[in-house]
Amino acid sequence: MVYRDATADDAKAIAEFCARTFVDTFGHLYPPEDLSAYLAAKYSEAMQREEIADPSIRYRLALNGDAIAGYCMMGDLDMEVDDTRALELHRLYVDAHIKGAGVAAALMDDCLAWARAKGAEQLYLSVWEENHRAQAFYKRYGFEHVGEHKFMVGNTADRDFIWRLTL
Numbered sequence: 001m002v003y004r005d006a007t008a009d010d011a012k013a014i015a016e017f018c019a020r021t022f023v024d025t026f027g028h029l030y031p032p033e034d035l036s037a038y039l040a041a042k043y044s045e046a047m048q049r050e051e052i053a054d055p056s057i058r059y060r061l062a063l064n065g066d067a068i069a070g071y072c073m074m075g076d077l078d079m080e081v082d083d084t085r086a087l088e089l090h091r092l093y094v095d096a097h098i099k100g101a102g103v104a105a106a107l108m109d110d111c112l113a114w115a116r117a118k119g120a121e122q123l124y125l126s127v128w129e130e131n132h133r134a135q136a137f138y139k140r141y142g143f144e145h146v147g148e149h150k151f152m153v154g155n156t157a158d159r160d161f162i163w164r165l166t167l
Contacts, residue, residue, distance in 0.1 A: 001069060001103060003110065006059035010068075011049040014059065017068040018043040021093040026128070026153075034154025060110050062094070062103045070094035072107040074114060079124060079149060079162060086122035086164075087115045108141060116167050123167055126151060126160040138163050 006014060019039050027035055041047070051057050051073065062070035072092040079088060089111055094104045115123050126149060127134045135145075147162040 001106070002063045003106060004061055004063065006052050006061050006071070008049055008052055010059075010061065011052060012045045013068055014048045014052075014061075014071065015043050015045040017071065017095075018048070018091075018093070021095065024096055025093070025131075029158070030153050030156050034156045037154040038152075057090075058114055060107060060114075062107060064098070068095075069098055070103040070107055072111050074111050077124060079126060081124060081147070081162065081164075083122050083124070083164075085120060086124055087118060087120040089123060089125040092125075104137060108137075112141070112165075112167065120167055123165045125163050127163060129159045129161055135161070135163075138165075141165060 022039065022043065023035070030038070052059055054075070057073060057075035060072050060074075061068055070093060073090045074087055075090060077083065077086050077088045078090070089108075092104060092107055092111070094107075112123065123143075125138065125143070127138065128151070129148070143163040143165045145161050146164045148159055149162060150157045151160040152158075
């Protein structure tokens, strides 16, 4: 596995990977029109290109050969918490066939090192209330459940838990 930062040339592959892993993980939860609207808004190639170009966002890729096997996206805090010295782990996804192989852990370790190097004192993330596997993973890193918020997928509102780690 090779780990590196994303470039604009990766935008199409990232968009495809993001959409596929989101659908694989959560697609069964949503009406098709809500899922389609969400994917178009969040995971288009243009959106990935824009996020990669944003200096406040870091995309880190795990590559198995030329194929994306996992990624994480970090950046400024978007959620409604009052914490000026914090960053947010926006996404961390790994291909289903390699879950448990250490890729998520390597990406998380990189995220934590990056956040510390940026001077963050806290790292936040949100996770769907029923994603127990992800919650167990975050607990192993010392994240604590500190709140909740609505996560919108089209017109569907999910309850996500807000987790925080003191760095």
